[in-house]
Amino acid sequence: MIKKVLIANRGEIALRVIRTCKELGIKSVAVFSQADADSLHVRFADEAVCIGPPDSARSYLNIPNIMTAAEITGVDAIHPGYGFLAENVYFAHICNDCGVKFIGPPGDVIRLMGDKSAARETARKAGVPIIPGTEERFSSNEELMDACESIGYPLIIKASAGGGGKGMRVVESPEFLFKAYQQAASEAQSAFGNDRVYIEKYLQQVRHVEFQILGDEHGNVIHLGERDCSIQRRHQKLIEEAPCPVLTPRLRQEMGRAAVKFARAVGYTNAGTIEFLLTPEGKFYFMEMNTRIQVEHPITEEITGVNLVKEQIRIASGLEMKHKKSFNTCFGHAIECRINAEDSVTFQPVPGLIRNCHFPGGLGVRVDTAIYPGYRVQPFYDSMLAKLIVHAEDRDEAIARMLRALGEFEIEGIPTTIDFHQRVFRDPVFTSGRYDVGFLVGWDHRQITSQTAHT
Numbered sequence: 001m002i003k004k005v006l007i008a009n010r011g012e013i014a015l016r017v018i019r020t021c022k023e024l025g026i027k028s029v030a031v032f033s034q035a036d037a038d039s040l041h042v043r044f045a046d047e048a049v050c051i052g053p054p055d056s057a058r059s060y061l062n063i064p065n066i067m068t069a070a071e072i073t074g075v076d077a078i079h080p081g082y083g084f085l086a087e088n089v090y091f092a093h094i095c096n097d098c099g100v101k102f103i104g105p106p107g108d109v110i111r112l113m114g115d116k117s118a119a120r121e122t123a124r125k126a127g128v129p130i131i132p133g134t135e136e137r138f139s140s141n142e143e144l145m146d147a148c149e150s151i152g153y154p155l156i157i158k159a160s161a162g163g164g165g166k167g168m169r170v171v172e173s174p175e176f177l178f179k180a181y182q183q184a185a186s187e188a189q190s191a192f193g194n195d196r197v198y199i200e201k202y203l204q205q206v207r208h209v210e211f212q213i214l215g216d217e218h219g220n221v222i223h224l225g226e227r228d229c230s231i232q233r234r235h236q237k238l239i240e241e242a243p244c245p246v247l248t249p250r251l252r253q254e255m256g257r258a259a260v261k262f263a264r265a266v267g268y269t270n271a272g273t274i275e276f277l278l279t280p281e282g283k284f285y286f287m288e289m290n291t292r293i294q295v296e297h298p299i300t301e302e303i304t305g306v307n308l309v310k311e312q313i314r315i316a317s318g319l320e321m322k323h324k325k326s327f328n329t330c331f332g333h334a335i336e337c338r339i340n341a342e343d344s345v346t347f348q349p350v351p352g353l354i355r356n357c358h359f360p361g362g363l364g365v366r367v368d369t370a371i372y373p374g375y376r377v378q379p380f381y382d383s384m385l386a387k388l389i390v391h392a393e394d395r396d397e398a399i400a401r402m403l404r405a406l407g408e409f410e411i412e413g414i415p416t417t418i419d420f421h422q423r424v425f426r427d428p429v430f431t432s433g434r435y436d437v438g439f440l441v442g443w444d445h446r447q448i449t450s451q452t453a454h455t
């Protein structure tokens with residue numbers, strides 16, 4: 001069993017991993033930038049090492065400094081969390097080459113899934129449905145135009161090395177094609193150092209439904225049910241729920257089976273997520289695989305009772321995972337919302353000092369956060385302050401609990417998205433469960449119209 005883990009991350013996920021290490025009797029080492037010296041992950045880890053200045057390129061992304069910290073503290077494993085180096089092939093290889101177990105899948109699997117065109121191709125070969133589209137590189141504009149004509153508009157152009165919604169462009173009709181193609185390629189080049197893009201049909205009224213996977217080094221692969229992550233802004237998740245409110249048991253089995261088949265086909269081990277788009281007719285298509293723990297993993301933990309970080313550490317230790325059968329049935333309903341330090345109208349990040357804060361509690365309420373009264377939100381990192389997770393017997397109770405918990409959540413000193421979430425959980429389209437990834441498009445307009453109608 002792994003005995004000492006360095007957590008190459010910060011914020012709530014670093015704390016999340018430290019907590020599990022403590023429960024497993026494993027020593028933990030935090031790394032931190034100069035801006036994070038007063039952070040909770042530094043306070044609660046057994047040891048902490050400063051790895052550089054605030055700028056993440058020189059600290060949380062600084063592989064030599066992190067490996068040096070691993071060396072001097074004598075850890076036998078590194079947990080990368082999410083973001084930063086979590087899906088960095090070189091980092092995974094360097095860890096393993098240095099005799100420090102990378103808590104995640106093998107580097108080669110990260111490489112394969114990091115190339116989204118290659119992942120699509122792998123899904124196709126494994127017999128998992130993919131969104132109609134093409135990964136071809138085009139030598140002329142005519143060829144590109146012809147290929148797009150046969151896929152049919154609207155289209156979405158995506159970066160092969162993409163993530164975080166960067167390098168994506170929706171194209172409504174042929175006259176916008178070349179410009180969008182160039183823009184997507186150059187955005188991809190500057191964000192990922194790779195200008196390759198691929199094209200998919202832009203599906204309408206779809207839901208983002210993803211399956212949590214666990215695989216161990218003994219050949220066991222299971223799914224732990226799905227999460228619906230359709231409440232998005234600019235293709236980025238804001239609210240997630242599990243199970244998906246419209247999935248039938250039969251479709252869950254079918255999609256879950258496809259997810260497990262895909263994970264097996266790539267030789268997947270550790271925790272991962274397979275993302276699908278689901279159409280109103282119940283057709284589903286593979287979108288991509290994330291080879292790390294996800295921000296939204298707690299809702300799966302709530303409905304399955306499985307501690308995913310514990311399973312990650314056990315699997316990385318070479319142990320068999322605890323559960324050998326997929327979770328086609330789960331307990332109750334869980335919802336997560338991401339509370340960000342943002343203006344709730346413009347969604348612009350607003351860093352600053354949290355003068356005071358109070359977290360909700362009570363039955364079925366979980367708050368994963370690293371903030372505290374007097375904490376200063378730094379401008380250098382992600383604007384997420386907390387994840388509020390509720391679990392209840394059914395969806396209606398989970399929504400009522402979420403609204404109750406949001407009402408108790410107080411953060412003073414900076415603007416947050418708490419009131420935005422309150423409005424979403426009162427929206428009849430959300431409460432009906434019949435929403436899709438376009439839910440927030442034109443939402444403010446809808447809100448204003450319905451408020452006017454009531455006055």
Ligand code: ADP
Pocket residue numbers: 131156158162163164165166200201202203204206208232235236275277287288437
């Ligand atoms: P990223 O990895 O950059 O977050 P994804 O490929 O996961 O990008 O897509 C993010 C979101 O973009 C999806 O959840 C969905 O809302 C939208 N999206 C992506 N591809 C399509 C598509 N072909 N049709 C419709 N919406 C799409």
